[in-house]
Amino acid sequence: MEAPHAAPLRGQGTPSRGERSRLADVVIFAGLFVAFWGVSQISTDFAAPFDPESAPAAVSTDPAQLPYYAARSLLRMFVALAFSVVFSFVYATIAARVRRAERIMIPILDVLQSVPVLGFLAVTLPLWIALFPGSVLGLESAAVFAIFTSQVWNMTFAFYQSLISQPRDLDEAARAMRLTRWQRFWKLDAPSGAFPLVWNGMMSFGGGWFFLIASEVFTVGQREYALPGIGSFAAAAAHEERIDLLLLAACVMVLLVIGVNVVFWRPLTAWAERFRLGDTDSADPQTSVVYDLLRRSAIPGALAALTRPLREWLDRSMRILGRTGRRRASSFRPVPRWGRVALVVTAIAALAWGLIAALVFVERGVGLLQFPIAIGLGLVTMLRVFVVLALGTIVWVPIGVWIGLSPRVTRFAQPVVQVLASFPANFLFPVFALALMATGVSLNVGGVLLMALGSQWYILFNVIAGAAAIPIDLRESARSLRLGQALTWRTLYGPAVFGSWVTGALTAAGGAWNASIVAEVVSYGHTTLTATGLGAYIAGATAAGDTGRVLVGVAVMSVLVVATNRLLWRRLYRLAETRYSLA
Template identity: 80%
Template sequence: MSQVSPSLAAPFDPSHAHGTIATDPAQLPYYAARSLLRMFAALALSVVFSFVYATVAARVRGAERIMIPVLDVLQSVPVLGFLAVTLPLWLALFPGSTLGLESAAVFAIFTSQVWNMTFAFYQALIAQPRDLDEAARALRLTRWQRFWKLDAPSGAFPLVWNGMMSFGGGWFFLIASEVLTIDQREYALPGIGAFAAAAAQQERIDLLMLAAAVMVVLVIGVNVVFWRPLTAWAERFRLGDTDASDPQTSVVYDLLRRSAIPAAVGALTLPLRNWLDHAMRVFGRTARRPLRSRTALPRWLRATASTLALAALALGFVLSFRFVATEVGLDQFAVTAGLGLITLARVAVVVLLGTVVWVPIGVWIGLSPRITRVAQPMVQVLASFPANFLFPLFALALVTTGVRLDIGGVLLMALGSQWYILFNVIAGAAAIPIDLRESARSLRLDRVLTWRTLYGPAVFGSWVTGALSAAGGAWNASIVAEVVSYGDTTLTAAGLGAYIAEATTAGDTGHVIVGVAVMSVLVVATNRLVWRRLYRLAETRYSLA
């Protein structure tokens, strides 16, 4: 850490930016520490954003109508799209310092993690049982007390599980986040993702495999030290009548719980907690009326916020439209729309294959806590490992076999997105009440009938959430899966992801804007026409509440 901290604010001159870093294996521990620091910084920002954004959307009347569609649009924007637009801003905020690049990299990883976590916490808040809401109102908790004593604990379990998936998504975009394009020059931040990119450029298979091995060690280490204890701790906040006979366990969690560390942390943070409890009283107490009615903002404030939001959107649209019309040409929208439909077809195939393969496996794992305890670390390692580390080797295999990337790209997209389906189905199956399972056994239902009447309907809502996230992940993964390089060999598949990737590499902001705009429109339209209707079906017909 003594080496990491000073280099975060090292001088930076864009005119001397370089595209590679030293591929000395001795530097890998330092690179791994830098990448890990970026990942956890992005995760911390994602948790804070999820708490604030989801709580406002769920608790303030009328906010949902604006904030959830905005979240839909934001999650549809690819990571490279955020980078291309915000990179000049970060460099302007920290001129002459690599802290601007570091902030851009953390922000890029943040955008690959935060949307799924925010949606998960929001869903937990709006699905909160009425009896808990009535208890909070009866006890006259302040809004701050309600958040920390009810909202945060009730959303802890889905937030932790989706946080694990989102963390894996951050690993997937590590290379794109650590190798940045500035004025058509590439600058590689010290990190394991940049190391892998440099090894691929030099056609060093041995270094690629070494980077992949270090990544496996990192993923397993983070799982053992961080996610495994966190999931064991989150078990206490699961709602409903679920099987607690064989709960999740963690050696690290057991050691921490029996040590003096929790009491010491509690004592150290007590003044801060008391101050926050006092300061947050300005937000008032929990309303006497039921939760579903929500808090109403003053009419003038709502009108002002809506007007400012619409004005900002209109101004951004006009400026972007004028820039594109001048620099690129409006005919590019038709070109990118055709490419977008090709990528959309690949996304649909990814979701279909992921559903067929992982729904049965997810239900099998989720129904048995014993199997979950064994399978979860393996699934998490597979989900967290950035498959694009192996993309250069995949490109070499495609060149050798003669298979086109237009077909092989589907597999590459699936490697980065299919795990959302598996994780959500596992969580949905684990939440099936014991009495329903026992009823199915008592009635001696055969396997097909059990799936039709219990397992299928019970995990349908979780599948919708996972499939929606998988589709979003596949759209994002298309940017790195439709253009794959190994040394001087570059394979390109026809699609919108390749269009955006090539425009970003060339520093062509106009084409990036066109590609991102078309991708956002396609993703939002799919969400509205398909996923929202499936969500509504899950809530009205297949809800266990």
């Protein structure tokens, strides 16, 4: 398996020199020129001065500004995605290759993915502003970081799973070829994890769209600030009770999502098909007009040639990491037992000191009685999360199996599902608020639907993938035995997609917890609907600038999510591996 940088964007059946197209070169060059021009124009605004006293609390709702706002939001999304990919490569590789580090890094990752986006934003926003005083770059960095936290954890787990599940023969081949660790990463690890990383990146990108409003409208102390973006435009339109502008923003978002899917994700998934492991002859390959243009253009090859000196320099400089399967020679003696004990005791003491300091801060600010209040509200939100999972399973598992089993249906339905999953449903929350007020339905009930809009797609995506992976011989055996539909589901379809459903339900549960923060408090104009739950508790504390209550809410949500993962989802994973695995 070759390194992805050795032949960028050139799959099997790469066109020969005679099949190159000048039209493709012109189109690709024009697209790159427009992209660089747009980034250069937008990036000039990042150095604009920022005055906390005069900064606007809302952006202009002039529809003529929407293209500019959409471009600003899109740039934040892609910058966050780039950081997410780099973080996934580094963090997952260390966790998968260093046994001692894995025992610490994976539980930390489990905790980090349980922290809501607003929790990260409330804690780090003063830090970003302090790092870039008097500049909009501080708020921009905070917005990118918030989007980053909504994307990165799912991608890191996906790449980590691909590394620990690599076939043994590939590992033995890397050792036999005496690859350096750097070469092994680019020639084996990155290609073998490309397919799951791309698909999970696409879902994570959709999660970033969902939290766009929360990432572009900030509360610092008692003041609110807004960055130019389509999310802040939607928030301003809702505050002004302009349904027409909200629907206009939703239409622009649909066009934006479709454009990103056509220009970026569709060609990327088609390219990632070349890195699928195993026999994929029966799979229906992805197609993309943009990918075909890239294959017929000489520009990717020219860019690869320009970066070859840099790649060769990296290969030489990274030899210090050693070779695959060999420990690096070191002149340092192992840490003695008393030293390891001292390190552990020091770490425990530091954690205990931090916990005590946090509790003292909460006690002085809002009182420790906030913890039982938050726990009670957390149990209410947990009930909504499980209702969302139950409804999502009942609705989307049959549809996902139907889509995954039929290549013809997949070709039509998959792009539609990708667009629907990427559309930020909270753009329409004010419309739902109007519907709830008109019908008299409480947000305590309607909040379940709003949470489902932001999390249900994970179940559908994973079930589609699980159904598509069912071997054809098993399907044919079920047909030849003339099993009824109920028996086929009980003996084949259900067990075959169980592992994929667990993965989708786990991710959907995390998405529902995060979505609760924006789904349990919905505003339209001067009317605000609030549900009883931990999400509303955290959202209210963030809006009021109450750091103590934010800390309590985030801590309780993290504990509940991690406890659910350990007590429920890990057991279901073991059940899927031991009883319902097709391997």
